[in-house]
Amino acid sequence: MSSVRPADQAFNREAIEAVLKRRFFYGPAFDIYGGVSGLYDYGPPGCALQANIVDTWRKHFVLEEDMLEVDTTMLTPHEVLKTSGHVDKFADWMCKDPATGEIFRADHLVEEVLESRLKGNLEARGLNIDAPKEDDKKRKKKVKEIKVVKLEDEVVEEYETILAKIDGYSGEELGEIIEKYNITNPGSGGKLHPPVAFNLMFETAIGPSGQLKGYLRPETAQGQFLNFSKLLDFNNLKMPFASASIGKSFRNEISPRSGLLRVREFLMAEIEHFVDPKDKRHKRFKEVSDLKLRFLPKDVQAAGKTDITEATIGDAVSSGMVDNETLGYFLGRVFLFLTKIGVNPERLRFRQHMANEMAHYAADCWDAELHSSYGWIECVGTADRSAYDLTVHAARTKEKLVVRETLEEPITVEAFEVDFDKKKFGPKFRKDAPKIENFLTTRNQCELENLGDELTKDGKIVVDIDGVEGKVEIDSSLISIEKKTKTEHIREYTPNVIEPSFGIGRILYCILEHSFWTRPEDSARGVLSFKPLVAPTKVLVVPLSSNEAFAPITQDVISSLRKLGISSKADDSSVSIGKRYSRNDELGTPFGVTIDFQTVKDGSITLRERDSTKQVRGSQKDVLAAIQAMVNGTSWEEGTKDLNVFEGQQE
Incomplete structure (x- = not known):
């Protein structure tokens, strides 16, 4: 689409809010009862816009990347979110x-x-x-x-420095x-x-007894982690691979504000890309390595600045600013998706989490932030979550969430191991023995090394263990912690996870702002310049008048568009052609088809472009073919090159 949006036109939030309310893109839920802060209902155009964004997301990521899509439950037991850290830290x-x-x-x-x-x-x-x-x-x-x-x-x-560091x-x-x-x-x-x-989690009870405490999920990620072994098996044990999930999540926001930007119920689309921690290269990295993105690195923020660094993804990864190829690859794919659905690239930046803001387990994290009238809004978070989630769930459930890889040549490894004197250990701790043993056997190598040093130095270790009252003292007569050498024919490892997480509602709202403008000749005529790919309705079919001769042609055009899978609607109301087009410009409808008396004579129809109001004319077959091409991404100039310029009707 060729846009004629005035470059110097000031954005008017009141104007777009009036359009969104009048055309029911979305509105407060339970409105006639007074509403509830942070909860919204989508109307027909908003629902269609969201569905088209999700459909594009699924094609861009799930289909293009051969991802494994899952749909997991929104109700989550307390124990799961306690293990993941959400109960204590979310x-x-x-x-x-x-x-x-x-x-x-x-x-x-x-x-x-x-x-x-x-x-x-x-x-x-x-x-x-x-x-x-x-x-x-x-x-x-x-x-x-x-x-x-x-x-x-x-x-x-001082104020500017604080604002630059506000997230940390x-x-x-x-x-x-x-x-x-x-x-x-x-x-x-x-x-x-x-x-x-x-x-921020909504607490609930699962079952009639109320004894099983649970929450409405705050993210879709945990369901994907818990199904890792099943997904790995489904993928024929091949690594790396990615799962994906689209669904509602819930957060009991302290102060919902700014419409769709901070709500209590929202749609998320999340990807969990499982990768070998020793090899975070990506086989398709070259496809995005030359893309130039706008980065806001953590060191710039730490200095209290917001200066943007423009660099190719290849340079960002090779310099170490972005941690690894797979993370860089997904930053590129996120950029391509956002610009494909209508985000203005000049109002998109990737902000790196600062050290005191980053999750303790994360290796690196970048937020795709979109600029709106409310400032810079985090819309997509792309993080290297290391092996944290799989590790903690495996430790809690005693299920191995690992990849087993047969080695071409056996390797010799050194690792700390715990040995128990079973004859003394069990009688010493009685019913608590299984909990204490599980605690020790699930420590990582660094933790075991520290415990071993303490055991050697003090002849005992003293630890706090969930479910065991008081501090637990274990002396060297009960256990030993030593580094041992062994030969392995199978490599067993816990994958790392690269996670792009999308807030669909925030992206949708930012697209609304990025797309909105008003006609210079009439500020009351609002336009939403949606890309045809995501526009709620692609084509408006407009008969010139209520003449009976137009009805069967109108129906035939609608039927033909429907067969092509192109959403359309007819407007045969009594108002002028210009008025009918104008009110559909507010809905973001990119194309209009006019049926007039010439159509009755020779079957030709007029095709109008929303932004420039340019019109061309051709046979119904040729016009519909042009519409189909442009909905699939062809430009107006290319799609209509074989049609004739039409100047007979002016608005």
Whole structure:
């Protein structure tokens, strides 16, 4: 599609929100009951747009990469998420106003207040979780009039440094910032309690007894990890391979805000690419190595800057900025997917997680962030999760989640092993013996080395073990921990995982913003320049009038488009042709077909392009062939080169 969007046109969020509401792309759930913050329903165009994005994602990744798609349950037992770390660590920092009871997410509060101060005015937007139906305008009425104060240069620099590092602060550090810069309740000015951790998972009970505690899943990843052995077997034991899953996830957000960007129920699409930890090359890396991406590395952020580094993926990997080829390959594939569905590449960057922000088990992580009127929004996270998930689940269940590879030549390896004096160990610890033995046999090599050193030095080790009361003391008469040499004919290893994780709702919203503009000649005429690939409806069929002669031709065109798998709809209302096209430009419909009296005479029809309003004319067969080609990615110029320019009808 050729876009004529004015380069200097300022984005108007109120205008796009009016269009999205009027055309029911999405809206607050339970609206007639007052709504619930962070929950939304998709209307017909939003539902179709989301379905087309998901369909493109599935073709771009699952089919193109020969991935193994699974659909796992949303209900997850407590034990699974305790093992994965979500019960203890899946939290955000919140702070409370003791006077009003209002609750704020600490990092968002700091970010919004400092940004507002830098702009010279304070705007409270979506911070109160107990105000589910209030829109931005109503919230702004709560804000006290504040005198604009010119900030000193050093204060401005401090604010900018904090904002550059905002994703990496701990709860204690956020509390210090709130205290130092006198950040208070934006509505009342009240002092806030220090930040405390709030677990984001929705808790539930599985079964009528209520004894089996569970949660609504916060991600689709765990279901893929738990099915690893089945997937490996399905893949004929071949490595590397990837699984994929698309489904709903749930997070009990502290302060839902910004429409679809921070919600409590959302659609995720996640990939788990299992790879040999000793070989993270990718056989298709050359296909993306020359792609140039916009990177925001961790060292730049640590310095309090947001300067972008433009580099090819090949250079980023060879320099060590991106950890390995497979991670770099998926960054390239993510970029190609996002730009394919309509993301503006100039408003896309890849931000690396800082050291204090990165999960303890991750080797490297990059977020694809899209720029919107709300700032930079994380939409895709691509992480090297090492072997963490498979390792912890294997240790908890005693199931081997490993790959066994026959070696061409046997190898000699050295490894620490634990030996037990069974005659003494069992009687000493009685019913706790199995738990203690499991604890020791599931330690990794570094942990065993440390325990061995402690045993040699002190003649005993003292450890805390889940399910065993008090500290456990094990002396050298009961166990030995020594490095042993052995010959192996089979290599057994736990795969590492490269995980691209997509927030579909966030991507969808950013595409809406990136696609929206208004006609320069009439600011009331909004246009959504969706790519034909993802547009909710591809073709609008417009009979010139209600003349009976047009009805069978209209139906024939609709039927032909349906047979081609191209979504379309007819508009035979009494308003003008221009009005009918205009209201479908708001829906992002890329093509329009007009049926007029000339059609009745010779079968020719007119084809209109949404963005430029250019029109061409040809036979029904040729026009439909052109539409089919353009829906599949051909440009307007190439798709319509054999059709005649039509200038007879003006809007």
